[in-house]
Amino acid sequence: MKRPLGITVHRQIMDSQSLHNEATGELSGLLTELIVAAKTISAEVNMAGLADALGVSGKTNIQGEEVQKLDEFSNNTIKRRMAQSGYICVMTSEEEDGIIPVQEGCEGKYTLAFDPLDGSSNIDVNVSIGTIFSIHRRISSSGQGDIDDLLQPGNELVAAGYMIYGSSTMLVYSTGEGVHGFTLDPSVGEFFLSHESIRVPEESKYFSVNEGNYNYWKPEMRSYVDYLKTIDEASGRPYSARYIGSLVADFHRNLIVGGIFLYPCDSKNPEKPYGKLRLLYEASPMAFLAEQAGGLALTDDGTRILDIKPTTLHERVPLVIGSRKEVERAEQFLNG
Numbered sequence: 001m002k003r004p005l006g007i008t009v010h011r012q013i014m015d016s017q018s019l020h021n022e023a024t025g026e027l028s029g030l031l032t033e034l035i036v037a038a039k040t041i042s043a044e045v046n047m048a049g050l051a052d053a054l055g056v057s058g059k060t061n062i063q064g065e066e067v068q069k070l071d072e073f074s075n076n077t078i079k080r081r082m083a084q085s086g087y088i089c090v091m092t093s094e095e096e097d098g099i100i101p102v103q104e105g106c107e108g109k110y111t112l113a114f115d116p117l118d119g120s121s122n123i124d125v126n127v128s129i130g131t132i133f134s135i136h137r138r139i140s141s142s143g144q145g146d147i148d149d150l151l152q153p154g155n156e157l158v159a160a161g162y163m164i165y166g167s168s169t170m171l172v173y174s175t176g177e178g179v180h181g182f183t184l185d186p187s188v189g190e191f192f193l194s195h196e197s198i199r200v201p202e203e204s205k206y207f208s209v210n211e212g213n214y215n216y217w218k219p220e221m222r223s224y225v226d227y228l229k230t231i232d233e234a235s236g237r238p239y240s241a242r243y244i245g246s247l248v249a250d251f252h253r254n255l256i257v258g259g260i261f262l263y264p265c266d267s268k269n270p271e272k273p274y275g276k277l278r279l280l281y282e283a284s285p286m287a288f289l290a291e292q293a294g295g296l297a298l299t300d301d302g303t304r305i306l307d308i309k310p311t312t313l314h315e316r317v318p319l320v321i322g323s324r325k326e327v328e329r330a331e332q333f334l335n336g
């Protein structure tokens, strides 16, 4: 159903809920709480250059990465708001080792996995960063949720999305009925529909990968990227390289103008043989959005990301995602 541009995200959420007689309003409430958290984070991120929010907090997270002050602020903002929302029974965050319980008496029927501020290494250089979230239905019957409620594959996702804090703040999400983008008007504090029913162009001549890792890749990956750069104007090669180093920003470009983003396995760090991106709150939600928009998301050995059941909260997975035909061509090249 074509919506008038400019409707608010709350109108979109409520209209979507009204299409489902069984809906109790809890998912709508969950999304609404996440949106409040996003506005809070957006205000802080956009003031970071002026406040003392820039710089590191002196702590390190489970990934062994320096926790930036804005990381910590974003993590706490989401965690505190969602713990008392009454819509979820358990959470997990990129910034925390284990599962995050909710407030006693506030247990709901969903679970939340999130990366509070992805791309944080770019905070101090004013590059777009973002928040990524994924929502499943709980498996356990009641009370506080547990790790099994969280370790679910992307093909069981109820909703997923991201906020991108860039030249403007956008919310892009899907509840399984297409992908819609909303842009924040900070003067009124509302997200307005700006990109309805986003579709990833089937083909596109952009590729996005950190070529600094080239010599650590498998030979097939090196050959594939070499192929994209060889001159064959009849087939539109060489492709143009675009790499920001912030997953939300690189993925958002992919979603809007098409292309292929890759973070493959590499031998650079023996502790991270499957690349750098985490399955539960990076690859899986982005794969859900990509497929909802007509794209595709695989590992570099051709496994569909949405079919992978996580075994640990922070497990990493190689990611090849974007325009369907580009990902299929890459798959042929890598595993044909």
Ligand code: P6P
Pocket: 118, 119, 120, 121, 210, 245, 246, 247, 248, 250, 276, 277
């Ligand atoms: P590299 C940011 O730290 C992040 O997790 C993703 O947002 C981004 O896609 C990736 O790392 C960039 O990693 O190794 O290319 O710097």
